[in-house]
Amino acid sequence: MSGPDVKLLLRSTRVVTPEGTRPASVAVTGGTIDAVLPYDTEAPAGARVEDFGDDVLLPGLVDTHVHVNDPGRTEWEGFWTATRAAAAGGITTLLDMPLNSLPPTTTVGNLRVKQGVAEPKVHVDTGFWGGAVPTNVKDLRPLYEAGVFGFKCFLSPSGVEEFPELDQEQLARSMAEIAGFGGLLIVHAEDPHHLASAPQQAGPAYADFLASRPRDAENTAIEGLIAHARRLNARVHVLHLSSSDALPLIAAARREGVRLTVETCPHFLTLTAEEVPDGATEFKCCPPIREAANQDALWQGLADGTIDCIVSDHSPCTTDLKTPDFASAWGGISSLQLGLPAIWTEARRRGHTLDDVARWMSAAPAALAGLHHKGAIEAGRDADFAVLAPDATFTVDPAELFHRNQVTAYAGRTLHGVVRSTWLRGVRIAADGVLSEPTGRLQTRDPQA
Numbered sequence: 001m002s003g004p005d006v007k008l009l010l011r012s013t014r015v016v017t018p019e020g021t022r023p024a025s026v027a028v029t030g031g032t033i034d035a036v037l038p039y040d041t042e043a044p045a046g047a048r049v050e051d052f053g054d055d056v057l058l059p060g061l062v063d064t065h066v067h068v069n070d071p072g073r074t075e076w077e078g079f080w081t082a083t084r085a086a087a088a089g090g091i092t093t094l095l096d097m098p099l100n101s102l103p104p105t106t107t108v109g110n111l112r113v114k115q116g117v118a119e120p121k122v123h124v125d126t127g128f129w130g131g132a133v134p135t136n137v138k139d140l141r142p143l144y145e146a147g148v149f150g151f152k153c154f155l156s157p158s159g160v161e162e163f164p165e166l167d168q169e170q171l172a173r174s175m176a177e178i179a180g181f182g183g184l185l186i187v188h189a190e191d192p193h194h195l196a197s198a199p200q201q202a203g204p205a206y207a208d209f210l211a212s213r214p215r216d217a218e219n220t221a222i223e224g225l226i227a228h229a230r231r232l233n234a235r236v237h238v239l240h241l242s243s244s245d246a247l248p249l250i251a252a253a254r255r256e257g258v259r260l261t262v263e264t265c266p267h268f269l270t271l272t273a274e275e276v277p278d279g280a281t282e283f284k285c286c287p288p289i290r291e292a293a294n295q296d297a298l299w300q301g302l303a304d305g306t307i308d309c310i311v312s313d314h315s316p317c318t319t320d321l322k323t324p325d326f327a328s329a330w331g332g333i334s335s336l337q338l339g340l341p342a343i344w345t346e347a348r349r350r351g352h353t354l355d356d357v358a359r360w361m362s363a364a365p366a367a368l369a370g371l372h373h374k375g376a377i378e379a380g381r382d383a384d385f386a387v388l389a390p391d392a393t394f395t396v397d398p399a400e401l402f403h404r405n406q407v408t409a410y411a412g413r414t415l416h417g418v419v420r421s422t423w424l425r426g427v428r429i430a431a432d433g434v435l436s437e438p439t440g441r442l443q444t445r446d447p448q449a
Contacts, residue, residue, distance in 0.1 A: 007047035008426050010385065011039065012057040016358045017377045026057065028383040031425030035379050052387050055420055058358050059377050060092025060384030061340060062365040064149075065239065065263065065311040067332070071117045077316045077404050082336060083123035083440055085314075085402035087430040089337035090386030090419040091201060092124050093366070093374050093443065098131030098152055099163035100315070106163075107139045108146045113277035115399025115427060115442055122440035125384075127369070132174040132185065133164050140177050140315035147444025149369045151183030155221050156192040159286075159331065165192065172228055179234035184368075186237040189221035190287055194394040201325035209326035213288045222246045224255045229260060237368060238262045240313045242287035244297030251306045262306065264298055265313045266342045267333045271409060281322045281329035283409045285315065292415070299350055302360060309364035312339045316405055334408045337401050341417035344390060354390060370446050383426035392418040393433055400433070 008028040015024035015036065023039035027047075043049045063086065070078040086094050096114070098105035105111050105128055118126055132140060132149035153174060154165040166174060178185050194217035201208035222238055226249065229236040238250070241264045253260050266313060267285060272292040276283045301307040315332025323329045335342065340361065347357055358376075366375025373382050386401055395414045398406035422430040429436045 007034075007044050008383075009047050009049045010039070010052070010057060011049060012052040013039065013054050014056040015377060016056060016058045018363070021056070021353070021355055026377060026383075028426040031383055031427070033377065033379055033381050033383050036377060052420070053331045056354055056388045057083055057377065058090065058354065058386045058388055059362040059375055060386055060422065060424065061090050061361045062093045062369070062371060062374050063091045063311050063314070063336070063339070064095045064309070064365040064369050065265070065313045066094045066336065067098055067100045067315045068096045069100040069316070071113065073100055074402070075318055076100065079118045079121035079126065080438070081402060081404040082314070083121070083126065083438065084435050085337040086421065087123045087422050087435055088402050088433060090340045090388065090422050091336070092384035092386070092422060093125045093127070093371060094124060095129055095149055095369060098129050099158055099160055102162065104131050104163050105148065106133055106136045107127065107304065108142050111143060111148065113148055119442055121438055122442070123435060123438045124424060124440045125443050126440055127443035128443070129186065131163060132166065134166060134170045137173055140174065140183070141181055144181055144183050144445070149445045150186055150237070151178055152186045152188070154188040156188070156190040156195055156217070156363040158188070165373050168224065172232070175228050175236070176232050176233045179232045184235045184237060186239055187225055188239050189225055190217040191220040191224070194220055200327065202325055204324045204326065206273065206278060206280070206283070206326060208290050209284065210273055210290070211353055212327075213286055213295070215245045215290070216359055217248065218243040218287055219246045222341045223249060224242065226258055226260060230256070230258050233259070235259045240265050240268070240287060241298070241307060242268050242290055242322065244294045244301065247306050254306070261308045263309045263310060263311050264302070264307050265333070266335055266339045267409060268294060268298055269310065270342045270346045279324035281324060281326055282385050282407050282411070283333070284329050284331045285313070285333045286331045298439055303352070308344055310339070310360045310370060311365055312336050314403070316339045316403055316407070318405055334403055334405070335410060336403055338396060338408065338410050338415070340388065340419060341394070341415040344388070344417040345415045348390075348416060354388070360375040368424055371443070372446060385423040387422070389420055390416065391414070394418055402435075
């Protein structure tokens with residue numbers, strides 16, 4: 001591997017840059033991109049050349065929505081396994097959500113526990129969101145100063161008792177505190193009253209589960225969120241948008257100047273309610289996978305810029321928690337390793353390009369988190385790359401995935417796009433399914449972000 005002063009030249013006929021895809025040679029020194037040069041640039045004396053031919057050189061993906069669950073629920077996932085799956089899937093940076101681990105990331109002390117567990121285990125660069133819960137308003141600024149990238153809250157029950165939801169008064173109080181120091185609040189937006197009044201029917205029928213998480217729950221929660229953000233001039237991010245009905249509301253708020261960003265997830269863009277078999281709770285997530293027409297509208301929201309980014313919301317659990325009863329099964333889709341090929345498979349079918357995919361899955365999430373040294377192939381950024389064979393296909397075998405529990409809604413699907421290798425700061429960390437020892441670094445928020 002290259003030492004800190006040895007140049008590396010990565011060459012491909014298809015390099016995805018902010019200006020478009022073109023043949024290029026990317027010069028790397030000390031883990032940083034020096035320059036994006038013409039394809040036929042002569043290698044400097046002593047430089048190592050890696051020629052990827054027609055495979056595409058993408059910026060390493062940035063996944064800002066991952067539940068690693070470590071420590072405390074490491075039988076569900078862990079930093080070692082999650083970051084191996086990320087590396088195998090072309091992800092070079094991830095941000096860990098503050099819940100499903102014990103302790104949750106709601107105090108500086110709890111953050112330090114999590115950082116201590118993570119540091120020796122991470123194969124990719126890893127940062128942390130803080131949590132906003134009813135009792136920790138006083139902890140928000142210290143957490144921000146300790147380097148969390150922002151704060152997650154729920155407006156409806158989270159599914160774990162140690163991370164309670166905020167009511168509207170608590171939401172306003174936490175949002176005001178976070179806005180006061182320029183932070184970012186990221187929100188699981190489902191209205192608890194709409195959920196409580198929806199029909200609740202246990203059993204294996206996906207239609208019954210879908211009815212229990214109506215679009216109105218999302219729409220109403222987002223409407224309230226916009227009102228608070230407008231009043232407080234707060235930065236707010238809507239997590240895992242599932243209801244396309246909310247898109248006009250979001251677009252109008254942004255035109256008005258409300259500081260609102262939005263993400264969606266691979267499962268909402270590639271899976272549909274119509275195809276979920278009864279009892280197949282590997283497809284259960286909250287908010288839920290909705291109908292094909294809703295999916296079409298989400299893609300339109302990406303195309304027109306209403307939706308900013310695509311992130312995994314990788315939320316794994318042990319196999320036994322995926323019971324055939326949609327009411328009681330754990331809700332979460334495991335897709336960390338598969339997001340890039342899943343999205344590329346559908347994007348190419350709909351006429352989108354890898355430039356679009358790189359913007360949605362690398363540049364935009366990096367910008368959301370203020371990771372200004374990530375997210376693009378250009379001079380001054382970290383030399384983080386994914387090398388993709390875009391026309392190659394593979395069939396998903398859960399046994400070959402690196403996340404801890406081999407359960408996934410993508411089992412048996414044939415996807416386009418094989419990740420040939422992944423590079424972190426100019427070092428190859430994964431190649432054809434073989435991973436190196438962990439060299440990821442813990443990330444903290446840039447104080448200038």
